[in-house]
Each structure stands twice: as structure tokens, then as C-alpha cells.
Amino acid sequence: MIQPILKEGERIDGLPSQKINIIQNPDMFSYSLDAVLLAHFADVKGKGTGLTVDLGAGTGAVGLFYAPKVTGKLALVEIQPELADMAKRSIAMNELTQRVSVIESDMKAIFEDIQPGSVETVLSNPPYFPLNETTKTNHDKHYQLARHELTIDLPGLAQVVNKLLKNNGKFYMVHRPDRLADIFAAFASRKLMIKRIQFVYGKANREANMVLIEAIKSGRPGGVRIMPPIIAYTSENNYTKAVSDILYGTSWS
Template sequence: MSLTLDYFIDENLKLFQDPEHFRFNTDTKLLAQFVRLKKQERVLDIGTNNAAILVYLDQFNVKELVGVEILGETSKVAQKNVDTFIKHRARIVNKPIQEYTDNLFDVIVSNPPYFKMNANQQPEKLNYRHLGRMEENLTLEQLVYHASRLLKSYGRFYMVHRPNRLNEINRVLYANHFSIRNLQFAYDHRDNKVKSVLIEAIKESNCDMNVLEPIYI
């Protein structure tokens, strides 16, 4: 396993990455900074990849950080980052979120795969980077269902996704007892097009939706 040592958002936040795997990107950074934590909360990162978001959230007064990652080699990188850089109680679980059980969390975070599999794609031909982007192991419906299953009532679910799927996202969230509280669009300053949407959804809440000021990247 040949790893690079990079910094994430801040030069003081370092982590290891595997060049062959899905590496953190702008959306990972946007999501990490979008999350708001209260004191002593338990946080779950679904599809934690190399645990970059957990490394960032370790700066705050958390009770526990948990990352679930289905890919074995990727979870080893995440575990190395937890062991090396995280100060709070933290653990990496190498299994599908569909099989994961735990006490309920206060906050759940996910930077999930954005793209649906099509009929011509053969799963066995997908590499690690493809698996970070394609819904082979985790569909939007599965993600939201299991986030609801593992989250406390009035718990907060943070995710980043593509704006063209916003109708579907809202429908799936509502079907799983979530209401969107905060929505924020990230624009590419070069063409002024929306590239990503950041979502904070509250479980079993009838809150109004706030559309926050846009981000330009």
C-alpha cells in the first residue's frame, strides 16, 4: 500500500491517501465545513473512504467518531488515519452500512456516490475510484433509509450531492421522515453553474427550509 501524506483544508490537518483510491475532493471539503456539531455528540460517517471528514471533525468536542466503509483496502487507510491523527474516541467499521447496527447517533454525515449504475456497466470492472462515484454498493434510497435507521429523533443528517437529483433527494428524504432545514448551493466561479448541493436534514421534524448564501468555488 503506497500512501501519500496530504493536508485536508488546513495545513495542520494531515492524512494519508492511496493514489489508487477515491481521494478527497472539493465536495469532501465543502461537506466537512458545512457540518455543525454540538458538544459531546456521536457522529457517523457513512462511506467514510479515507476518513478525511472524521479527521476534520476531530477538531471539535465530540463524544465519538465512527466511519463505516465497505471497501476493505480503503478502510485500512481510514484506520491508519484514525490511529495516527484522531485524538477523540474513534473507530472504523469495514462492512456495508446495510449490515451495520449500533446505538443511535446524534449526527450522520455522508459524501455518497452520485451516479446511478446503467445497464452497460459491469460491477466487476469498476476500480476503487469508480466505486467511490457509482451507486454499485449504496444507492440514494439505501443511504437515506439507513441514515434514518441509525439517527436519533431530531438528529441531523448532512450530505452533499448533485443538484440535478434534488427532486429525487427531497422525495427520498421525506419518505424516510426527514425534512430539509438548510440547503446551500456551490457554484463554479468559472461558469456560474451549480456543481454541488449541501443538505442538512432533520429526522422527524416539520422545520421550514432555509436556502443559505451560495458558495463560489
């Protein structure tokens, strides 16, 4: 690891199992367990040599955690300059500059940098909350963009993904279970066929608070697989063995 120069308010957080470290500023935005679980959930297509794109990458957590699983190039797309800068420095810190790059862009304009139909795998941990008349957005602009659909909504995201992916390319996303109807509708109308779903529960006997989704561009309808659930915490508020293994166990690759 190359030791970076940190700016005021920044810190380094790591994922021991993948031997990846991320520069973050908690006053702007920090990745959480959903980013780790998404990178773990995402499979490798073929030999992993194709292009992977992380849409709405933030500080680069999902893409960088996924990077050790593949040998191809990754592009991290982030609209906020401060977060994009942290992602660039995290790439250098992890000595991944030969394979991983940052594109500072609105994802709807990404086709100025990435050719349509050229991407093998797309990853995204998008804003969870739709905008409506009753929406209460966070006053901090970084949290607003990360949590609320200010710059793109689910149909818009699905359209970008469809245009990026090759036929039979795969899309992996983490979202909220209460948006499943919106997700299915947005994906189906844009030829993204959902093939695998895994629910994440904070604790046993509680409602799911996350859902991990795999979809294939132009895949055959039907055949959705519901994977065994992930329970994050024990009744004593410690990580369960399954999650602890993901965080601190052997490399996923």
C-alpha cells in the same frame, strides 16, 4: 502528529485549518473539495458530545475533518478494506484513536455495530451516479464504488440514516444538484426533513456543481433555508477567499 509508515503509492495530504492529515492512494481514490466543504458545512448539535457516524467514509476525510469540531466519538463506516486500512492509520497519525474508530462494513449491515436510534449526527459523501442501462462505470473497483450506486442508492441511504439517528438528529450530505428531486423524494418518505441547502459553484456565472444539505429526523415540514452560495475558484483558477479561508484559515471550531 505520529509519523506513519506509508505503503507503495500512498501519500499524506492535509487540511491546514483543521490540522488534520489523511493517508491516500491516488490510484484508488482521493478526497476532493466536496469532502472539505461537507465537513465545514456540518453543524455541531448541542455540545458535540453525541455519536457521529460517517457513512461511506473512504479514507476518512469527512469524519476526520469534522472531528476537531466535536468532543464526542466518531465512527467511520467503509466497505472497502484498503480504504478502511488507510482511515485507521490516519486516525492513529492524527492521535485520535480515543475518539475515532473505523467500522469495516456495508452500511446496510451497520446495525450489527451501532444501535438504532443512538446517533446524534450522520455525515455522508455518497456515490453520486445512479445505475441504469446507460451507466458507464469506471473499470477500477474503488472508483466504481465511490462514484456509482453499486451497493446502496439514495432511498437505501436515507433508510439507513433514519434508523441510525435519534429523533431530531441531523444528517449532512453533499451531492449533485441534478439529483435534488431524487434527494427530496427519498428523504421525505423516510422522515428526513431538509432544513438547509447551500449550492457550490466552480466559478461565478456557471451552474452549481455541488449541493450541501442538512436534514433533521422527524423535523417539522417546511422552513427550508437556502444559504449564500460558495464559489470555489476565481477566473484565474485560484481558490476564492471564502474557500481559501476554509482550507488554510483558522480552525472551524
